[in-house]
Amino acid sequence: MTGGSPRIPPSAGDALDLLPLVFARPADALAGARAVLAGAPSSHDASVAHQVIGIWQRDFGDLTTAIGHLRRARALAARSGSADRETDVLSTLGAALVHAGRTRQGMAALETAVERGSGLTGARALFRRGYTWWVLGGHREALDDLRRAIPALRRAQDTIWTARALTLRATVHLAMGAVERAEADFVAAERLWDTTDQEHDKADAVESRGLAAFRSGDLPAALHHFDEAASRYRALGTPMFVLHIRRCGVLLAAGLAREALEEADAATELLNRTGGQTTRGAELLLIAARAAIAVGEPHAAIVRAGTAVRLFSSQRRDWWQAHARLVLVQARFAAGEISGRSVRDAAAVALRLAELRAPEAVQASLLAGRTALALGADAEAERHLAAAARGRARGPAFARVDGWVAQALRAAAAGRTRGVLDACRRGLDLLDEYRMTLGASELRARATAQGAELALLAQRATLAGGSPRRFLGWSERWRATALAIPPTRPPDDPELLRDVTAFREISSRIEAARQKGSPAPALEREQRRLEKGIRDRTLRMRGAGGTDGHRFDVDLLLDELGDGWLIEIVAVDGDLHVLLCGRGRVRRFAAGRLADAAIDADHARAGLSRIAYGGSAARLPILEAGGHRLQESLLGPAVRHLGEGPVVVVPPGRLHGVPWALLPALGTRVLSVSPSASAWLRARRIEPPPSRDRVVLVRGPGLATGGAEIPPLAAGYGEATVLENGTAVTSAVLAALDGSRLAHIAAHGTFRSDSPMFSSLGMDDGPLTVHDLERLRSAPYRILLSSCDSGRLQPVGANELLGLATALLPLGTAGIVASSVPVDDEAVVPLMLALHEGLRRGLSMAEALRDARSSMPGDALHRATGWSFSAIGAA
Numbered sequence: 001m002t003g004g005s006p007r008i009p010p011s012a013g014d015a016l017d018l019l020p021l022v023f024a025r026p027a028d029a030l031a032g033a034r035a036v037l038a039g040a041p042s043s044h045d046a047s048v049a050h051q052v053i054g055i056w057q058r059d060f061g062d063l064t065t066a067i068g069h070l071r072r073a074r075a076l077a078a079r080s081g082s083a084d085r086e087t088d089v090l091s092t093l094g095a096a097l098v099h100a101g102r103t104r105q106g107m108a109a110l111e112t113a114v115e116r117g118s119g120l121t122g123a124r125a126l127f128r129r130g131y132t133w134w135v136l137g138g139h140r141e142a143l144d145d146l147r148r149a150i151p152a153l154r155r156a157q158d159t160i161w162t163a164r165a166l167t168l169r170a171t172v173h174l175a176m177g178a179v180e181r182a183e184a185d186f187v188a189a190e191r192l193w194d195t196t197d198q199e200h201d202k203a204d205a206v207e208s209r210g211l212a213a214f215r216s217g218d219l220p221a222a223l224h225h226f227d228e229a230a231s232r233y234r235a236l237g238t239p240m241f242v243l244h245i246r247r248c249g250v251l252l253a254a255g256l257a258r259e260a261l262e263e264a265d266a267a268t269e270l271l272n273r274t275g276g277q278t279t280r281g282a283e284l285l286l287i288a289a290r291a292a293i294a295v296g297e298p299h300a301a302i303v304r305a306g307t308a309v310r311l312f313s314s315q316r317r318d319w320w321q322a323h324a325r326l327v328l329v330q331a332r333f334a335a336g337e338i339s340g341r342s343v344r345d346a347a348a349v350a351l352r353l354a355e356l357r358a359p360e361a362v363q364a365s366l367l368a369g370r371t372a373l374a375l376g377a378d379a380e381a382e383r384h385l386a387a388a389a390r391g392r393a394r395g396p397a398f399a400r401v402d403g404w405v406a407q408a409l410r411a412a413a414a415g416r417t418r419g420v421l422d423a424c425r426r427g428l429d430l431l432d433e434y435r436m437t438l439g440a441s442e443l444r445a446r447a448t449a450q451g452a453e454l455a456l457l458a459q460r461a462t463l464a465g466g467s468p469r470r471f472l473g474w475s476e477r478w479r480a481t482a483l484a485i486p487p488t489r490p491p492d493d494p495e496l497l498r499d500v501t502a503f504r505e506i507s508s509r510i511e512a513a514r515q516k517g518s519p520a521p522a523l524e525r526e527q528r529r530l531e532k533g534i535r536d537r538t539l540r541m542r543g544a545g546g547t548d549g550h551r552f553d554v555d556l557l558l559d560e561l562g563d564g565w566l567i568e569i570v571a572v573d574g575d576l577h578v579l580l581c582g583r584g585r586v587r588r589f590a591a592g593r594l595a596d597a598a599i600d601a602d603h604a605r606a607g608l609s610r611i612a613y614g615g616s617a618a619r620l621p622i623l624e625a626g627g628h629r630l631q632e633s634l635l636g637p638a639v640r641h642l643g644e645g646p647v648v649v650v651p652p653g654r655l656h657g658v659p660w661a662l663l664p665a666l667g668t669r670v671l672s673v674s675p676s677a678s679a680w681l682r683a684r685r686i687e688p689p690p691s692r693d694r695v696v697l698v699r700g701p702g703l704a705t706g707g708a709e710i711p712p713l714a715a716g717y718g719e720a721t722v723l724e725n726g727t728a729v730t731s732a733v734l735a736a737l738d739g740s741r742l743a744h745i746a747a748h749g750t751f752r753s754d755s756p757m758f759s760s761l762g763m764d765d766g767p768l769t770v771h772d773l774e775r776l777r778s779a780p781y782r783i784l785l786s787s788c789d790s791g792r793l794q795p796v797g798a799n800e801l802l803g804l805a806t807a808l809l810p811l812g813t814a815g816i817v818a819s820s821v822p823v824d825d826e827a828v829v830p831l832m833l834a835l836h837e838g839l840r841r842g843l844s845m846a847e848a849l850r851d852a853r854s855s856m857p858g859d860a861l862h863r864a865t866g867w868s869f870s871a872i873g874a875a
């Protein structure tokens with residue numbers, strides 16, 4: 001909290017000082033107003049005090065209480081005989097009534113205030129009515145009032161109110177898509193705010209700049225401004241409901257729908273608990289409905305959007321009601337409710353949004369077109385899709401994609417394959433440029449979800465065209481793109497480094513408490529707080545822009561394969577297609593269903609886990625039978641055309657957890673896995689570091705065998721850097737890994753499906769996370785992760801993967817060996833020793849792993865352990 005105890009105003013002039021204090025130091029203003037009322041104030045001073053309390057309650061507390069204080073303030077103003085005082089309170093009361101959903105009464109009060117007001121008081125009344133028009137969605141009316149108010153405020157040299165009016169006008173410009181005009185007003189307002197001590201107003205200005213950054217397509221800047229605004233609001237002790245709404249919009253655009261839904265619901269609960277503004281409650285319901293659609297909960301979205309429609313209708317907020325109707329129609333479509341009425345509803349919403357000049361009209365037209373296509377009404381679909389396609393020419397990149405989707409759908413309906421591919425290419429190129437502005441690998445990965453439909457449309461078109469090479473090219477176009485270049489290296493931010501260190505310490509204390517069987521809820525809350533802070537700072541990192549500079553070349557792939565094979569498995573509309581690449585050809589084969597393969601893969605993983613944890617050897621035949629089923633569903637007839645030689649498997653994201661060595665046709669081969677064919681080609685081009693003897697061996701705490709493979713490996717490598725028994729701390733491990741030729745880490749692995757960037761390896765001082773690995777300047781050329789789950793990856797976005805292994809690939813790691821399932825620590829030791837023996841003989845990771853598997857005993861435990869590990873990459 002800034003400032004000290006408020007000065008108790010003894011006179012009318014001093015009492016008025018409390019009004020600007022509401023948005024400078026809100027708590028001090030509230031305390032000062034109560035102190036005035038505790039004395040023997042004049043009617044004038046008492047009116048000011050009740051108005052201050054009313055404003056505070058309106059914006060930060062209970063709305064019913066606010067209206068009561070403002071009515072009392074108006075009565076006292078009338079008793080004081082000051083017409084200006086009564087007009088000022090009346091306009092404040094009008095805005096509060098509108099926020100309470102009593103729109104007709106509120107606007108009537110504002111009309112009266114504007115009619116009665118003159119000079120500075122009249123200009124402030126115009127500002128308040130303009131603000132209220134903005135709340136209602138009447139953007140042109142808001143601009144009209146501000147056009148009249150701003151010159152009068154400037155003439156009166158009222159710095160605070162002029163800055164407020166400029167900030168509001170900028171916000172209205174943003175709602176109407178006039179980003180450049182908004183920027184000019186924000187700059188002018190900031191110059192004025194810098195001359196004041198209006199801390200809450202300044203926080204609001206920072207928040208508004210975040211909105212401007214979002215509208216211009218700069219998500220990292222938007223998140224940065226919103227985080228700064230939130231920090232300022234917290235320091236002032238005031239809630240931030242509008243900020244929650246705006247931030248949720250950015251989270252949705254960034255592909256973080258679950259986070260957006262949780263934030264919107266938490267803010268709604270707080271608003272309801274405090275009796276806050278019903279207008280903001282309706283807006284929170286609307287953004288929560290959008291988020292519910294994005295997370296695959298359309299029925300929950302229908303409930304929220306329907307409630308929002310009714311609330312906006314009762315509040316006479318036509319602009320907002322039109323947007324809520326759009327989300328309601330989208331939710332019904334997502335729930336499978338498709339009918340002629342759906343088309344009419346979407347078309348009506350599109351027409352109304354177009355009349356309001358809302359950018360979301362494109363989404364409504366696109367939805368009407370989709371629905372018409374689903375019903376076979378091609379002519380009507382063309383009309384709506386043509387309207388939506390016009391959106392590809394304006395707005396930020398992530399908004400223009402809808403226009404390119406509409407254009408691709410138009411071409412597909414007309415049977416124009418070239419038109420489909422052109423629209424898909426241009427839309428994905430647009431998203432490429434946008435994606436490269438994002439510095440965080442998580443945001444890059446999640447942002448690909450926006451291009452998933454374009455990639456699918458292109459795959460359908462090339463699949464129908466019958467060219468396996470073109471089908472491969474388009475299947476690669478939007479696969480594992482987040483791994484194409486390294487993420488932006490986290491800055492040397494002292495606060496970030498402090499939080500990372502604290503997170504590691506707290507995590508260690510929680511683990512120690514768990515081992516003792518003691519719950520640690522306070523520590524867990526602090527861990528979640530630190531985790532959120534680290535993630536928030538990482539998400540707002542900026543990318544370098546441009547493109548990754550690489551395009552997939554089928555001929556280059558076939559040349560690099562030599563006598564080997566690459567099997568790319570592609571899922572299109574739930575069906576699996578196998579692209580068998582090798583011997584100068586690309587051939588396509590139909591395989592099974594994605595859903596069936598995923599179930600078979602889960603059963604196989606579960607079987608491996610049971611054997612690892614002491615399961616009966618009798619499970620081995622069941623597991624082997626599961627491998628045969630997996631092979632049939634994943635590879636189909638392609639397996640019969642697979643000649644001799646090494647094999648690279650490129651599965652879709654959902655199937656990266658498959659234990660590929662369990663498949664009979666692959667178990668005895670030199671076998672590696674890659675997120676994409678492009679990633680495999682990049683790994684092939686990575687040169688080993690000049691120093692050939694940089695070997696790093698790390699032994700973390702708490703392993704059942706104590707990391708028994710490390711001492712013999714250290715003896716075998718001679719000059720290896722060994723970190724263990726208290727020296728395996730994160731800073732030392734990262735320093736040793738940076739630029740090394742080979743690293744072996746024996747440490748407990750923890751995979752976080754809820755937050756893959758916090759997947760970790762247990763070091764002596766706590767977890768080493770993906771965030772830590774991204775601080776490396778150059779990852780190890782080869783790395784072996786012998787712990788459980790170290791190779792597990794979380795599919796996100798279109799066909800992206802997040803986890804420990806994928807963090808290393810774009811940083812320069814050419815080959816990884818890791819497990820995607822829990823393994824038995826003791827059985828891992830001989831496998832790792834045999835694998836390193838092969839590496840010392842000059843074998844590749846895949847060759848060494850193949851030989852290590854074949855050297856293991858034939859019992860169920862050792863065979864299952866061998867199947868559990870995969871070689872990832874090309875080294």
